[in-house]
Amino acid sequence: MAAQMFEGKSHAAVYQKYRFAPGKELQQTILSYLREKGASTAELVVDVGCGSGQGTRFLAEHFKKVVGTDISEAQIQEARDSHSTPSISYLVCPAEELPFEDASVDLLASFTAAHWFNTDKFMIEANRVLKPGGCVAISTYTVDMSLRYDNCSEKLTKVFREAWDQLLKYSHERVKHVLENYKEIYEALPFPDKKRITDIYDQIPMTVAGVTGYLESASPYQVFMKKDPEAAKTLLKETEKRMLETMGVSSPETPVEFWVRHVCVLGCK
Secondary structure, eight states, X not given: OOOOOOOSHHHHHHHHHHOOOOOHHHHHHHHHHHHHTTOTTOSOEEXXXXXXSHHHHHHHTTOSOEEEEESOHHHHHHHXXXXXXXXXXXXXXXXXXXXXXXXXXXEEEEESOGGGSOHHHHHHHHHHHEEEEEEEEEEEEEEEEEEEOTTOHHHHHHHHHHHHHHHHTTOOGGGHHHHTTTHHHHHHOOOSEEEEEEEEEEEEEEEHHHHHHHHHHSHHHHHHHHHOHHHHHHHHHHHXXXXXXXXXXXXXXXXXXXXXXXXXXXXXX
């Protein structure tokens, strides 16, 4: 069974507000692979573990029918309530039980979600629903993140990573898949035609408030909140304060460069 870490309405709202869409380099990596495999005209695309729809909306810019699925009703409601297009629809279902016919899906995608799935069961399901020649694009951003601003980038990144290290103490065991660059997920993909790319770097438009909001959206922070809400809130408040002091600014809306490293597993049936 998939781990259910993003169920609450309040968490889903934070997730929608602060989680970012796939970066341009990751987008191009996926689209180039699909062109290479002749899958750039895919008719049915499924975004598994879509959350509040950031990746789904990217896919809808390139394909005529995209279905986002997630086990969380709250996340799906956020996705439906956000900016959408007629080419997108959303379904509540587990990643391991997709409501699609055998050999009916052209592209199965997942953005920063596959580590929550039951890997073996999901791979069986992926093999079932994909058409012959269908593709898989499974990606995640890693904890390899950095901040850049003027001449204080190193100090700013240190502040951010100290907060991350605090949160990682509360992370679920399945986060190990992210820390291991989706190695096990890549190995479990049942297609011989596959590859794993671990060095995709993207700059994400962000503000100081957006950075602390991203930390708030992370699953370890939600666990921390349940165990010690005051300490969790203090961590965010102090992190924002330290970032502003390091940058020599007063506004949380000050833009910063937020750099992330993505891992992407690609395969063709």
